[in-house]
Amino acid sequence: MGRIDRRLLQNVDWALLAIAVGLVVMSAVTLASLHVGRAGGSVVVRQLVWFLVGLVALILLGSLDYRRLVRAAPAIYLLGLAGLVAVFVLGRTVSGARRWVVFGPLSIQPSELFKVCFLLMVVWAITSRWAQPVGKLTLVLTLPIVAVPVVLIIKQPDLGTALLLVPVLGILLVGAGMRLKLLGGLVLAAVAAAPLAWLALKEYQRERILVFLDPFRDPLGSAYNVIQAKIAIGSGQLLGKGVAGATQSRLAFLPERHTDFIFAVFAEMWGFVGCLILLLCYVLLLLRGFDIAASAREPVGRLVALGATSLIAAQVLINVGMVTGLLPVVGIPLPLMSYGGSSMVASFMTLGLLLSVRMRQFQ
C-alpha cells in the first residue's frame, strides 16, 4: 500500500497544479481590486474559501481511481440530474434565472457540478461494450445523455452551460475514434434544426444573439455589456492601465465584472501583455491536460483526460470569445478566474480527474 502511494505521489502533475494555483491567485488579485459590494474583501475571502474546498475535491478525486468513477458513472449522472431537477423545486431565482440551490449560507449551482457527472457518463457510454465499435450506434446511445440535461438546463435558463455540453460530447466522440464524416452530418442536422431552437429560446436569449450580430442594436440595453467590455479591453492597450486607472471596471461601467466578465477587468488593468500571460497559462494548463490524454495507455483514461481538458478549454474559449466580442454573450464563467463557488469546485474536480489519470498511467 505504502509502495503504491509513493508511486502515485511521484506522478502527481505539480506543474498542472502550479498553473491552476497561479490562475486562482490572479483571480484573487483582480477581485480584490474591484471592491464589489459593500465589503470589498468578502468576495476575495469567499473565493479563497471555495478554492480550499476545490483543493479538497481535487485531492478526493485524484486519490480515487478514475476507472471506479467511470464504472459508477450512471449513478453519479443520475445524482447530477437530480440536482438539476432540484433547482426547479428548491431553486432560488436570481435575475430571472433559477440556477441555484440554497443550503443555509451556501448557494450551489448544480449545473456547474453536473458538467463533471456528464463527462463521466459520456465516457462510460462510449467505452461500454454496447457502443463498440464507435459509430452510429454510439451516437444513438450518447444523444439522450446530452439531450435530457440540455433541456433541463435550458429551462433554468442557462443557455451557456447547456451549449457547453455539446462540444465536449463531440470532442469525446472524435477522441474515441468516431468518423468525422458522421459527426459532420450531425452538425449539419443541428444547423438545420436551428430555427426550431430559435423558437425555444427566451426573448432575452434571442436578443443577445441579435446583439452579437449587431452590437449597436441597443447600445444601452443588451448590447451594453459587449460594448463596455470591448471598451474596457481595448482601453487597456499594450500595457494596461494598472489597478487604479481601470475606470471602466472600477466605476462599474462593466456589468457582471466579477463573474462572467472578469477577463475584461483583467484586460483593462494589465493590457495586451497581461492577457497574453493569462492566456498562456491556460494554454499550458490545457497542453498538460492533452499530454495526459495522449500518454494514457488505455481508452477510458484517455477519454476522461480528454473530456476534462476539453471541458476547461471550451469554457475558456467561449468565455474569452464572448467577452472580446467574437461570440454571443452566453453566461459561461472563466474557469478558475470568475467569482463563484460552484464553478471553482467544478474546475478543481475536473483537474482532479486529470491528476487521477496521470497518477495511474504507469500502473
Place this chain on the structure above:
Amino acid sequence: MTFPRRSLPSRRDPGHRRVMVIATAVTLAFLVLIGQLWYLQVLEGGRFLDASDKNRIRVRPIAAPRGILFDRHGTPLVDNRPAFTLSLIPRELPREVESRDVVLGRVAALLHIPYQELLDAVARVQPDSLLPVRVRRGLTLADVAKVEEWKLELPGVITEVEPQRVYPTSRFAAHLLGYVREASDEQLKQGRYRRGEMVGQTGLERLLDEYLRGQDGGERIEVDAMGRPVRRVQQTEPHSGAQVVTTVDRAIQEAAERAMEGHAGAVVVMDPRNGDVLAMVSTPAFEIDRFTGTIERDAWLRVVQDPNFPLLNRAIQSQYAPGSVFKVLVAAAGLQEGSLTPLDRTHCTGEFHLGTSTFKDWKDGGHGTVDLHNAIAQSCNIFFYEAGLKIGGAMIVRYASAFGFGQPTALDLPGEKSGLLPKPQIVRGRSGRTWPAGETVNMSIGQGTVLVTPMQVARFMSAIANGGVLWRPRLVQRVERPDRVVWSDQGQVSGHVELSPVVWAFLRQSLWSVVNDGGTGAAARIPGLDIAGKTGTAQMIAKSKAEKGQDHAWFAAFAPMKAPEVVVVVMVERGGKGGQVAAPIARKILNAIFFERVAAVETSG
C-alpha cells in the same frame, strides 16, 4: 508543435493522433483570441481609451449669471433666478436614428415641444458632441419631474439649472432693457458667440452685452455607469457679469407704464437739469419675459407680425409730426428775432387764406382776438400761421435745428431715428433758396414735413425748462464690477440755445397758462404743483372716414415751473386731441412723481 514527451504510446496510435489534432485545434482557437486581443488592445486601443475617457468624463458648463441692471436708487430693474433648461447631449442619445427618434418623440410628447424643433436642434451640432444643446429654457417643475421620471427611457436628455432673467412685470421696460436670447445663427456666423450662449438682442442688454455677459465656468465630472457623479476632475468658476446703474427711476417707469395702459404711444420722462432719462415707455410693449430664453415659433411670429409693431421703440424709433408743441419753438424764434412781440394781436376767425388755399383753425369759428400768450395757451393756429410767415421758414428751421430737431439725440440705445426738418427748395433759374409759403404755414403749427421723435421733444422741452441747455439723454450712469467701475457716463451737453431771459420767462409763463389758466392743457393740472406744458394734436391726413379724428395726441410738460425737475413727454398714437388724451396721462405720471414718491425725487439730484 512539441509536447512534453513522457508518454509511452507511439505516435501512430490512432487515439494518440486524435488527441494531438484536438490539441492543435484548441491551440489555434487560442491564437484567434490573441489575434482579437491584438486588434482590440493594440490596433484599436487608442480609440477605446478615448471612449473610456468619454465614458467617465462629462463636461458640464456652468452659465455665468448675467449682470443686473439697477435703477438710479439701486432698485433692480431686472434680476436673475435659477431656471430649468432642457438639454440634449448628442453623444449620449441613441446612436441609431430610429431609436434616437423614439427618444426625441418621447420628449416631444412629454413636454409638448414640436418634434421638428428637437430634430433641428440635434441636426445643428456634431452627433458625438458632449456639450449639451439647449432645447428649451424655463421648464416648469412639473416638466422637470416628468423628465426625471422617464430618465431611464431618455438617454441623452437632461435638465440643467441656469440663471434666467426675471422682470417685475411681463412687459416691464421692455424696449429700454431689451430681451436676451440665445445667439442667433447669424450672430454665430460672426464668430463672437458660442452656440447656446445668451446674448442681449435689443435695448440696454444689447448695448452693454459685453459687460453684462460675464464668463461662463465649467466642470469636468467623472461619472459612473449610471451617470452619477463620482468626483469632480476640474472646475472653473463662472464670473458673473458687471452691474449696470441706469438713470431710470423704477417707480416713475412703472407709473408711466400704468398711465399708458390701453394706449399706443410713448412716454419720456427726463431730468432737465442733466438729461437723465427717468423713464422711457413705448406701447404696446412685447412680453419681455416670454422673449427671454427660448420662445415658441408661433409666439415669435405673432409678435413680429403684429400690426401694432410691439417691437418698435416708439420713443426713439418712430417719427411724428409735433403738432402744436412746435408752436413753442416758433414763438421762441419769433420773439428772439424780433418778428413777434408779446403785444402782437390777431383776430382769429377760424380760417386763414393764402393764395387759393384755405388753412383752418382746429376750433370752428376761431378764438376771436388773441395775443401771443393766449395763442400759446389756446393753441390758436391762425395766429401762428401769420407769425410763421412773418418769421420765415428758414429762420424756423434754423431754430428747430438749434433745439436739436432733425438730428438724433445720441442716446445710448441703437436704432434711433433723427426726425425730419423741411429743406429749402432751390428755385430754378436763380441762385438762392426759397420757402414756399404754404410749407411755412404748415410748419408753424408743427405739420407738414416736420417730423420728430418723443425723445427729441423731451430734449427740447428740457431746454425750455433749463434755459437753453441741450443735454445728451443719459440712460446709463456707470457699469461696475465688484472691484472697480469699468465704464461711466458723466452726462454731456450737446448744445446751447441762447435766448434773451425775457423770452425764456415769457415762454415758461405761457406754458404755465396752458395748464393752469384755462388753456388746452387744463386736464394736466394738479393743484399744488406748477406744471407748464404744451398740447399738440398732429393731424393725420385722413385717407378714409375711419381714419378721421385719429390724430396723434401730444403733451409735453415740465414741473415745477419755477425750478423744473422733470420733463414729461406723452405721445399717444391716434389718440385724438392732445389736451384730452395726452394731458391726463402726463398728469398721472406727474402726480406719481411728486406726490406718491416725493422722497425719491428729492434724492435724485
